[in-house]
Amino acid sequence: MDLNTAVLLLAFGLGSVRSQRGDFTMPDWFQNKLDLILKLEERMKNVDTCCKNLEHLEIRLNATLSEMTRQKDDMDKLKEENEELKKKVGQVSPQVAFSVSLADSGELYKGPCADKTLVFKRVFSNIGNGYNPNTGMFTAPVGGAYFFTFNTFGYNSHTAGAILIKNNDIQISTYEGVSADGADSSTNSVLLTLAPGDTLHLQLWDNGQVFDNGNAHTTFTGFLLHPTTK
Incomplete structure (x- = not known):
């Protein structure tokens, strides 16, 4: 619900109340409801912002995780190549x-x-x-x-x-x-x-x-x- 819709609903509610009770003080009630709606709308914006931030954070974390996985794979491959090289050196290059x-x-x-x-x-x-x-x-x-x-x-x-x-x-x-x-x-x-x-x-x-x-x-x-x- 946006702010304009909320105001229209409040105005409609005020008209109904005024028709039933002519001695009711409308400005205070209206202002309280309007303040509440504005606070709710601001909180909803904050929630949306937090959700977007979380989505961006998740994307960055996934990218970091992928990079770390790639680096680990590269390290494991280098370790295997190094072990193979040591075996070959030990096998074909005796020192005499x-x-x-x-x-x-x-x-x-x-x-x-x-x-x-x-x-x-x-x-x-x-x-x-x-x-x-x-x-x-x-x-x-x-x-x-x-x-x-x-x-x-x-x-x-x-x-x-x-x-x-x-x-x-x-x-x-x-x-x-x-x-x-x-x-x-x-x-x-x-x-x-x-x-x-x-x-x-x-x-x-x-x-x-x-x-x-x-x-x-x-x-x-x-x-x-x-x-x-x-």
Whole structure:
């Protein structure tokens, strides 16, 4: 009911009352009713405003809930991808690396000798435990592409150098023959594809000799570049 309708109804009511009781004071009664109607109309407007505000709030809450649900789904997806990545990294990227020198302490002349295998006693790093400091052998824990490098140092009285042996096959070598200079040093490197269990070691040339001390002149290093993919 709007205000105009309410006023007309009040006027009609006043006419009826006046016809029945001529001594009734109409202005006070009319004003009281009119004030009541105005208050009711104002309250109805407030109720309508509150309802609209609640509708808008519900829309915003629903939008916020949808956004939070989307973000949760994204987080769950990222978490799953991260777990999968960790599994893949753990499966296809094992860590294998070693770096050693011949002499653990003091000065060491190796050779000439019958057992020509060089056993590197000073271990700088042996990640994955592929190198055995008791035998001088590196055994590949996993298949893949490996990089190896070694340096040999010796004096001019003997052939100075070493041969890298994979299983029983010669791969690469360093070599310095007997010469007039005081000392010789040489380095070589190679990239090899190894299967799990393949072994590598360094051995002297026949009648060869190398030298090492705390300065690490004669060294052997290798590491896994990437494993073999299935």
